[in-house]
Amino acid sequence: MSAEPDTVHRVALRGRLGRRALLAGAIGITALAMVRPAQARPGLDAAVADFAGGREVQAGRVRFDIPPLVENGNAVGVSIAVESPMTQLDHVTRIALFNEKNPQADMVVFHLGPRAGRAAVSTRVRLATSQTIVALAEMSDGSVWSARANVVVTLAACIEDLL
Structure with missing residues (x-):
């Protein structure tokens, strides 16, 4: 029974890292979407x-x-x-x-x-x-x-x- 809490802790830790990575990725994609090429605006x-x-x-x-x-x-x-x-x-x-x-x-x-x-x-x-x-x-x-x-x-x- 002592191995069970350790396994739960590792799964929870992986979930947090996944959410952090997802959040960082979403911020990165948003930042890239906001950057427009200099020639995107027609004259x-x-x-x-x-x-x-x-x-x-x-x-x-x-x-x-x-x-x-x-x-x-x-x-x-x-x-x-x-x-x-x-x-x-x-x-x-x-x-x-x-x-x-x-x-x-x-x-x-x-x-x-x-x-x-x-x-x-x-x-x-x-x-x-x-x-x-x-x-x-x-x-x-x-x-x-x-x-x-x-x-x-x-x-x-x-x-x-x-x-």
Whole structure:
């Protein structure tokens, strides 16, 4: 009977080592999953080209209101309006916002239809640092229109991937 407690103790010890190894492995895998390759983020031009789907992006028809100088990049107000009658035959189908230096190039895509009444949206975004912001509008005829703005940010947000 004296061998039985020793056997139980060894089995329990192996179980603890297994849990520790499992925990260490899980932490290691999580750390590896968080490390992204430097080229994983598409550039601004690639994101705009992807949205346009091979169509030519034309300047105009999009009015883009964003402050040129932002004190804090955590919540920047943005308004986008597109010249469109918003009829069944001529309306805006999508409005998108893209950035140059945030961890993700695409910020938001709004889907609209003729019953929206007007082609205007507004939101708040986070900006990692001073950068170029692009607003795009896709029309029902397939054309894509754009506006660009340069924004200077004095206190950045989204800085985890920039360091």
